[in-house]
Amino acid sequence: MKTVIVIGNGMVGYKFCEKFRAHPANASYRLLVFGEEPRPAYDRVHLSEFFENQDAKALELAPASWYVDNDVELITNQRVTDIKSELKEIHTMSGDSYSYDQLVLATGSVPFVPPIKGVEKEGVFVYRTIEDLEGMLAYAAQIKAIKPDGKAAILGGGLLGLEAGKAVLDMGLEPHVVEFAPKLMPRQLDARSSNVLRLKLESMGMQVHLGKATNQILGDKVIEGMDFGEDDQLDVDMLIISAGIRPRDELGKTCGLEMGTRGGVVVNNKMETSVKDIYAIGEVALYNHMIYGLVAPGYEMADVAVNQILGSPEVIMPEEIDMSTKLKLMGVDVASFGVPYMPADKGLSIIFENKTKFLYKRINVSHDGKTLLGGILVGDANDYNILHQMYLNNMPLPDNAEELIVGARGEGGSAFGSAMDLPDTAQICSCESISKGAICSSLIEGKCNSLKDVISLTKATTGCGGCKPMVTDLVNETLKSLGKEVKDVICEHFEYTRQELYGIVKVKKITTYDEALDKCGKGDGCEVCKPALASIFATIYNDTANKEEVIQDSNDRFLANIQRNGSYSVVPRIPGGEITPEKLIVIGEVAKEYNLYTKITGGQRIDLFGAELNDLPAIWKKLIDAGFESGHAYGKSLRTVKSCVGSTWCRYGMDESVSFAIELEDRYKGLRSPHKLKGGVSGCIRECAEARGKDFGVIAVEGGWNLYVCGNGGATPKHAILLAEQIDNETVIKYLDRFLMYYIRTAAPLMRTAAWLEKLEGGIEQLKKIVVDDSLNLAEELEIEMQSLVDKYECEWKQAVENEEIKKRFSHFVNTDERDDNMVFVPMREQKMPEAWT
Amino acid sequence: MESIASLYTAVDPNKVSVWFKACKVNDIPENGGACVKYNNKQIAVYNFKRKQAWYACQNLCPHKMEMVLSRGMIGDADGIAKVACPMHKKTFSLETGENLNGDLPSIATFPVKVENGFVYIGFSE
Ligand code: SRM
């Protein structure tokens, strides 16, 4: 058995392992991998997402079990310190040595830190690993606690620097980008597009300083500012350096590999270094005198190295490497492809610029007007994928090439035709090298039936994700051509999405479930469409769950959560978690009288468990008489609006979070929705109410409230995302009305707000347009609808205890008053619990 | 636990020896169910108005041995009348008792007849 050792478990090192184990000739090899970082390889390209969710697991390229299942011996937290190429062995930090037959260097790169005086000061960071980000987050929080208007600078206005700028903005500090060159993203943009981008970024609160050479970092031990020479200074509390990368080639030096003059291990088109049996791939490899700071060429190198080692020598690196990029910077599209800019003797340019809309588009065409050489898009890169494909595949240009970037092109009137017009060989996903042919044939041959299938079979879109729109188009178009329609229908009884059904019910004024089945469904319904329609009726007519009890989910039918032994729980509403001693006493008395297990919930209220069905009306009568209402703990509806104590007591509080939480909880109580809804209000950015873990979260800041939406805890935790900043109470309510109503109208059944936002085309930017800018001209309608639901609110438990007909529902048997004799409780500490399930 | 389940065996409509007068028709909600006590048995009874049919089965869900099936939602799967357990939404055919979305043991079903506004359930003992 031969041994291949890989040094470095980053993106490219991981891809090497994946491709190695997928190669048919891999069986007789042992694969041993060393990684210096404490965790298995993760997605560095999407590193910035860590700021949003701080979920390192979500970034993992593969879980630890993948390595085990695929026979890859991964040793993390272990740096390789030396290569003895004559002995064919390597040495590690902990003093062990291992022999190899072939060695692959995939050590990546490190951020380049320019030798500026003072860079060692506290508060200066680089941006490359999860640990870097954790450091920044902790530091930023420290600054904010003492200085709410803190500033952070980013050294470097390239692609990564601007991404770091966004991170700074998200951390709540004022971002300043400092660039040495006279323009932003100097490698990708020309001066005019850079200027458009700059204007746009400035309009969003980022400050841009161009043509600045930093002389010195100011401050004692801790950074306080940057000095640009003469009298030019910038006060900052934090600095992120993003001034390019340097290959991690120190191992190459120790064993005499040929190196580039500015670093990097020299490789040929087989990824071979100057020493036999040592290969280098990824950002440590110098190919064609270049380090490619992108993941796609790295993946291709990994593929070449695998094939070279496993006996397919014909697979080599292409001469030309495509460096096209498309990204979203703070919600602004920026893309460049091919040759982005060039002198006039090389080709001709068509340029469209509209500074009022922060739009810039440029394409470069050959002198004969026949081929596309490259271009730049700022502000709107919707056409990037197709332009990029035209460039890559040398496709003929239309007679009026300007139509590619200007002119009113309505639906179907596109100058390009569709993605389906591309040749089969067109490479759609360059990270994973997946062609159009591969995607379409996987569907045509029946191996796949959906976008999800295609992604899991081909891995397309799993790299940088830039090709996702095009892959989606191809999948949908192909499925359509095969006569298969793609739709999220409710169930076998209703061939509509929830949103469509909502529209139908409203337009046809359908008010009962049977009517819905007769008018637009078929069969006799089921446990999926019944509650879905119940929820739709509730949001259109504000019926409580008492109206048509048999189409309610069992919990809604009995207005309580069923427990393990068929008993129920009772959760009175305690808005904002605020409760008087008198009411606490009532809860205690009721619990005692009916022998209920009592617990403080995670939602800041009190749950009384173990109530028998027959006792529910009497229990609720007592609670209602004492002023309580249903807490809707059973419903797909508003649960709680959690609150911290806020400025009424807390020395840091910036506003009265409890008062506002109570106001919000009272406003939206009883509001039924596709899934449950939770809110939170925190009195300051310390965020004790965990508002950003809720479907809507409100946090007091200087000058108002910040409103966050679409977060949740639960099975797939997501932090809520900023929707609007520094707004007053009325505006929070206005935006919430619009947001909630729009969600309720358009989400699928049992889809929480976070999942809904993920599906919403255009994401948070689109949501902002709808809610804040009223781009759909819908705001007023949504507000009116919400207000009418608020006005019609009734406590359904009050309805129940006051109505003899409804009360009859709460009896275990219809032919006797006896209780369920199968229900068993056993002691639990000083209370009781249901007998365990076997 | 086994013993509770063994209390319930399906009754063939042709072998009914006792028609138990369980309740009035309007004690059971339309297109829903409720529970009837017969000696030491708990029987779920459904008024499946849409199908113009009545069904009865054991109230005991074989999944976790809870007395809850009468509180479940009813409906159909490819035309077969079914009930979904309120606990974990296991579904059972009301016609054959078979578990439609898993391989749990079947539930026992019982014949039902309606006369003069009363609901009768058929037993063989
Ligand atoms: C009682 C409580 C646990 C506790 O003792 O603290 C609880 C209990 C239940 N939770 Fe919860 N959750 C409780 C707080 C939470 C929280 C914490 C919070 O609200 O801050 C979460 C995470 C936050 C979130 O939802 O984003 C939480 C996430 C869930 C989930 C997962 C939701 C998700 O989107 O992934 C479910 C399952 C579901 O809803 O489908 C769930 C479902 C349930 C159910 C309803 C399961 C069920 O159907 O029986 C439990 C019923 C309890 C009952 O009978 O009353 N519970 N549950 C808490 C009641 C809070 C309240 O006062 O209403």
Ligand SMILES: Cc1cc2nc3c(=O)[nH]c(=O)nc-3n(C[C@H](O)[C@H](O)[C@H](O)COP(=O)(O)OP(=O)(O)OC[C@H]3O[C@@H](n4cnc5c(N)ncnc54)[C@H](O)[C@@H]3O)c2cc1C
């Ligand atoms: C914030 C950010 C955003 C980015 N965005 C994009 C983008 O949008 N598109 C794009 O194409 N690219 C992007 N990149 C670049 C992309 O992440 C890199 O091209 C890619 O990660 C390179 O992979 P690699 O395996 O060569 O290096 P790395 O991913 O850096 O992996 C190298 C690994 O080797 C380990 N290592 C080094 N020396 C040793 C040793 N002696 N012993 C053991 N282990 C060692 C390192 O700790 C590291 O884990 C981005 C990078 C960052 C930081």
Ligand code: SF4
């Ligand atoms: S975490 Fe699970 S077990 Fe605990 S209360 Fe919530 S749903 Fe029930």
Ligand code: FES
């Ligand atoms: S107890 Fe009925 S499905 Fe689990």
